[in-house]
Amino acid sequence: MILRFPELSKMKIGVVTFPGSNCNMDIVHALRNNLQYEVVELWHKDSDLQGVDAVVLPGGFSYGDYLRSGAIARFSPIMEEVIKYANDGGKVLGICNGFQILCEAGLLPGTLMHNESRKFICKNVYLLPVSRTASISADLDDKAALKIPIAHGEGNYFLHEAELSELESNDQVIFRYCDENGKVNNSSNPNGSANNIAGVCNVGKNVFGMMPHPERACSEDLGNTDGLAILRGLETLIKA
């Protein structure tokens, strides 16, 4: 199925590739072919974001996950531009390793620790859209679970108690892990994340990060199109 949004054909999204990124082509494909957006492929050594309307940091193992996931990529030349862009209100979405990089860069609160089980987990999980004020999740039904795959070893979201309450009261949680009926509980938490958190945004609600991979669920050929609704949130985000 190809969905077309001709009125949005000028929407231009930049996807950054770091050495060790491995979901960059998946997100490029989903944005370009499944959602018909214009995509600019950016390299980690670039220092020009080419006037994009939003930046996506993809999943993978940037710099081999050396030291800590995302710790080294955070100092790539393009990240200096991404940090400036985000601080000026630019829209940024980090998926999986992209989320880890945004946390390491201090653009998102918290950190991603090793999964409680210490196992790398690759499976479909269910997500409940939460924030009603963050544009990326605001339009999604907050009662309907979306089936999206995860694939990570370090996805255990952690934030100290006081900051966690602040995050919750600011409506900065965008997704929580839930069961297929949308119930959020311990057994639907795959990695030990605080409050079942699967994705968050910053206070300004222009920088977003999530561990699950919506780009892997954007095509009927793959048997799952639940990711389209999430990535379409980029439109709301850009218009916001």
Place this chain on the structure above:
Amino acid sequence: MKFVAEIDIMPLPTLLDPQGKAVGGTMKSMGLPEIGGVRIGKHVTLEVDASDKATAEAKVVEACEKLLVNQIMEGFTFRVEESK
């Protein structure tokens, strides 16, 4: 002058350390039930060019805070000595 720094980075005491927990469990099953409280971190050594020890220490703290340590989940201790 050249200094050598030895840095220990450990998960914060309040946080679960799944790696230490797994190794601790193995201690019991391999016949060392006396051993517990295993926690695993990282040890980093590096060299610093600096005019004196205090400057070298300040550089090490900067390296830890900016890159080597994520203070949300880790703490660090270090010692700096003049390189021989």
